Amino acid sequence: MADALSVIPASVLRNLSDKLYEKRKNAALEVEGIVKQLALSGDHEKISAVIKLLAKEFTYSPQANHRKGGLIGLAAATVGLTSEAAQHLEQIVPPVLNSLSDQDSRVRYYACEALYNIAKVVRGDLIIFFNQIFDALCKLSADSDANVQSAAHLLDRLVKDIVTESDQFSIEEFIPLLRERMNVLNPYVRQFLVGWITVLDSVPDIDMLGFLPDFLDGLFNMLSDSSPEIRQQADSALSEFLQEIKNSPSVDYGRMAEILVQRAASPDEFTRLTAITWINEFVKLGGDQLVPYYADILGAILPCISDKEEKIRVVARETNEELRSIKSDPAETFDVGAILYIARRQLDSEWEATRIEALHWISTLLDRHRAEVLCFLNDIFDTLLKALSDSSDEVVLLVLDIHACIARDPQHFHQLIVFLVHNFRVDHSLLERRGALIIRRLCVLLDAERVYRELSTILEGEADLDFACIMALNLILLTSSELSVLRELLKQSLVNAAGKDLFVSLYASWCHSPMAILSLCLLAQAYQHASAVIQSLVEEDINVKFLVQLDKLIRLLETPIFAYLRLQLLEPGRYIWLLKALYGLLMLLPQQSAAFKILRTRLKTVPSHSFNGDQLKRASSGNPCSQILHYSGSQITEDGNLRQDNGNLQNGINFASRLQQFVQMQRQHRMLEKSQEQSIARSSSTLSKEGPEAEESRGPQTSNSNLPPSRSSRRGLG
Template structure:
């Protein structure tokens, strides 16, 4: 320090800290000349002493003018050093860079000016201190003083020029600093960063694309900036990088895909659109590199399919189709379980379009990787069953297609029907609202006879009698009305003459016995008219309740539909179909005379040609008298009236022991009656206990008990029991 004082005159040192800029400037020229002389003499020790003096006595001084003089002095010393300045940069730069944080804006301004002059002198040597300088410039770009910002911009342009012309710049050392700064929210800093990214990317020798994953997220973050200029700059930079990706043979798609997936869920529309556009290009270009990321990409695409912005929806749908068209193999890293997990999660999405595409993905996976999908069946089955309650019919139909694809083998078919019955049992509203749609569609997809046989087998042993009755009523109504089930209706019509028809009829009989009206309609459909009449005759007072009458009313209306045209035409031959007439008259006798159904059936029966119903005729009909035998269709088999085969006993037709099956029906109905009585008793006890608690008062004086009320049978409406289905 003493050497410095001896080298620099006291007057120069005084002027260097003068409040007037002109005096400080003149003093700086003096310092420049002194340092130039010392450099020429090779006296670097004294140069070091001068730099230390300027640093410690001036730039670190508490006096503002001293700090200003120190900065201009250091710049002058660097100019004086000229080509020798590089070896003293370690001393010169720290106090200058430190001054960028000075509280006085003029000091910060002079620091910019000083560093600008230093950079002009050292040029390429500046690169070795680039990170420190970049960090300082980053802070200066957000300076509150416009003069400082202006000076910083000039310095920034010079540094960019130096970097672009240098072959010593280390991108590897710079990227960690850039990555750290990319999350800054200040708009001036963001502009500064985007500017540097663009400049560095323009340098042929600097591979910014290779480090793109390190700052890609930051660029996407800038797309939602409130400043239009920043959004535009970030978008321009991203567009340039995307073009480079298209032209580059080697790109790290994986790391960037993770970033894009996150950004595709951004609340900002422009960010989402840019992210989904990038993902679209990645799916086209990425190939095998993207296989491990398919699930994440799908998770980003599916919600965007239902985006409120049309341009996002268009790109998302295109990307989804391209991704689904790629036939990846699990052996190559394709994670079927992860894809299924995404599709399962998106089945709960609020948007119908997303749920539909999720189901398309499950269907695609089933067709390509069935065994792998079935290994995850327990994870997705519950969600698929819940989807049957979806408000969208299109979603429900697709869910059923998925269920049908799963149920191709016998085990999964059985599981599907069991789970479906359980779902209906737990959610009666689903059965009422969607039961017909679900059953009809499954019958189309999986063979109607097979579906009905399995449902019947399960319901035959159903412990919940109310549910069993409701379910059978629903299945029976679907059987009688759905065009998709015409084949099995035709099969049932042959129950008395065909082994397959007989087998199917009997497979339904036990479960159909849960509902007396269902078994009657089944017998009429199967043309087992004598047995239908026997079932009607077996009904007791308790069986003919509101539920039964509602079902009977619906059935009478169904008799007037084209499905039962064959039955109405048979009424033209009352002598041949005596038991049909008896069954229909039995039904009309059960209907209230003022009901619409009664009037409909009475009107229909009035059109039947007159015929004598004496006992002799009925006996001759049931005994198979040759005088009443006719051919049935063109089968060559001979039948007596009502389709009863000749030679069979009174109670056995086509091997069907109707008397035995009638006993089964009566036993089932007895179980239902006992169950209804048990429920009624439980309700009565519950109501009575509540009434007693409400009426009783501890200190109430009881009056004489009233006389017994005249017992009256309950009204028809009061006999309404459980198990009624509203369709």
């Protein structure tokens, strides 16, 4: 300190801390001259003493004017040192950097000015302080004082020039600092950061692309800035980097893919578009590097397929097709389970297009990696079943395609049908809205006879009789063009072994519904049995539901499907039992109904025919007064039991046993219906005894709406 005081006059030191700028400036010029003389004489010890004095007594002084004088003095000393300044920078620069964060804006301004003048002298030698300078400039770019901001901008431009021409700059040391600052929200800081990224990327010897994953997320964050200028700068920087990626042989796609996946879900439209555009390029360029990230990428693409912005939808679809066209081996880190998880999750999307593409992915995986997909079947099966309730027919059809593909294996086929019946049982709305579509499609995909046999086997042992009744599959069989082959097979039931087996297989479950059995018999041309079924019906069977279904059957008899039956009426003598069955149906219909008029009109067109005694005897059902119904050598007595005689077999079908099976099943249904009616009556009686006050206190849980619906209120697949 004494050395410094011996070379710097007291008047100079006094003026250096004066409140007037001109006096401080003149004093600084004298300091410059003194230091220059010391440098020429090589007395660096005294130079160090002068710098130490300026730093300690001035730049760290509690007096603002002293700090201002110290800063201008240090800059002057550096100018005086010229080429000798580098060896004293460790003393000169730290006090100046400290002053850049001074609480006094004027001090901060002079600090910027001082560092600017120092940098002009030492140029590249200043690089060793780059990170500290960058950190200070980052803060000053958002300074509250406009003059300080202006001075900082000048200093910033000079430092950029120095860095671009220096071969000492360390990008490895700088990147952590940049990464730390990238998520700052201040617009001035953001402009500052983008400016530096752009400048450094323009330097051929600096590999900014190699460190892109470190600050890529920050750049994407800026795309949604409220300032158009910042958005434009960030977009420009990203566009430049994307172009470099296209031209670069080695890029870390993986780390960047993780960032892009997150940004593809941004609420900002421009950010989503940019992210999905990058993903599109990565899928084209990334190759094997991206295999471990396929699931994450797919998770980003699928929602964008339904984006409200058309540009995003277009790029997302293109990317999706590109990704699906890449054939990868599970042995090469291709995670089938992860892809399935994403596809399954997207089946819950509110957007139809996304759900459809998710199903296409499951289908693609089944086609390419069937064994691996089936290993995850338990994870996706319930979701696929749930998707059968989707509001979109296209989604439902795709789900059925997938189910059919899975069900090529016998054990999976049985599992599918069991689960399907279960879903129909617990969700009657699914049965009503989608039942026919689902069964028809499965019949096309999996062989109609196989599907119907399996359904019949399951329904045969169905404990829920109401459900078994409404699950009757007759109307689908009678109306669907997809089931024409099955109808033709059933028409051969009395003459063909395959037809007989199918008839017997269906009969057990279809006897839950009188109308189903009647339609099955008419289709199989088992007219005598149809007549016996009609005559076996009792009063309780002929309810509103029965009449509604009978109306449907009568109308179906007028369709092309039953053209063969109507033509058979041209030979009434040969088809006596058909005629009797139709007349039996006519007798069950109310005269005022439209179905009655339709059937009566049809029967009036039957050619007149004289029956001989034997024919009449064969056609007779016996004396009604005897209360015994005769059927082909068998009798159903008053108590509902069947008494069999010989001659009741036709093509191996024991129709007498079938009729007994039907009668017993209908008796079970009647008992169930009576039980339900008694339950309703008891509930109503309880409510009446308790009075309106008790009913109100019970709330909705005692409402009749929560009681099991009557059979007549339920609808079937038809």
